[in-house]
Amino acid sequence: MNGQKKPESALPEPPNRKISEMISEFAGDFIRLGETPEAKQNYLNGACVAWNIASAPPERRKTLVDHFLADYQRHNPSTDAAALAAIRMDMENLIDVKLKMFPHDLRQIVSAQYICTPQGDRIEAAALRVPS
Numbered sequence: 001m002n003g004q005k006k007p008e009s010a011l012p013e014p015p016n017r018k019i020s021e022m023i024s025e026f027a028g029d030f031i032r033l034g035e036t037p038e039a040k041q042n043y044l045n046g047a048c049v050a051w052n053i054a055s056a057p058p059e060r061r062k063t064l065v066d067h068f069l070a071d072y073q074r075h076n077p078s079t080d081a082a083a084l085a086a087i088r089m090d091m092e093n094l095i096d097v098k099l100k101m102f103p104h105d106l107r108q109i110v111s112a113q114y115i116c117t118p119q120g121d122r123i124e125a126a127a128l129r130v131p132s
Contacts, residue, residue: 019109019127023047026101027094031114031123041114044123046087048109050094055106055130065091106130 024031027047034040053064069088073079079087107127115122 018125019107020112020123020125022102022105023051023109023112023123023125026051026097030090030094037114037116037121040121044112044114046091047094048112048125050091051098052108053091054095054098055108061095065095 023044027044027050030047031040031043034043049068053061053068056064065088068091069084072087073084106129108130109125109127112123112125115124
C-alpha cells in the first residue's frame with residue numbers, strides 16, 4: 001500500500017483461524033484418547049495448558065511444565081512417579097507439536113469446552129493475544 005516491504009526478519013502475523021480449529025488440529029488425537037466426554041475434557045484441558053506453555057518464552061517452558069506437574073500432583077495425590085513421567089512426556093510432545101504447527105501464534109487459551117451433541121462433538125474455545 002505505501003510501497004514499503006516488511007523486513008524479511010519480521011514474523012508473520014498469527015493466522016486468523018478459530019482457536020478451536022487449531023486445538024483440534026494440533027491435539028485432536030490426544031483429546032480422543034478420552035473414552036467419556038469428561039475424560040475428553042480433561043485431555044482438552046491438558047492440551048490447552050501445553051499450548052499456553054508453548055506460547056511462553058523458551059526459557060520459561062521447563063519451569064512452567066514443572067509447575068503444571070506439581071499442581072497436577074497436588075490435586076491428584078495418588079499419581080505415582082511413572083504416571084507423572086508419562087504426563088510430562090505427553091506435555092512435552094504437545095508443546096513440540098504446537099511449536100511445529102503454529103510457531104508464531106502466541107495467543108493464550110483462556111477457555112475451552114468439549115461439547116457433545118447428537119450432530120457430533122466439537123470444541124468451543126476462546127483465546128487472547130498477550131502483549132509482548
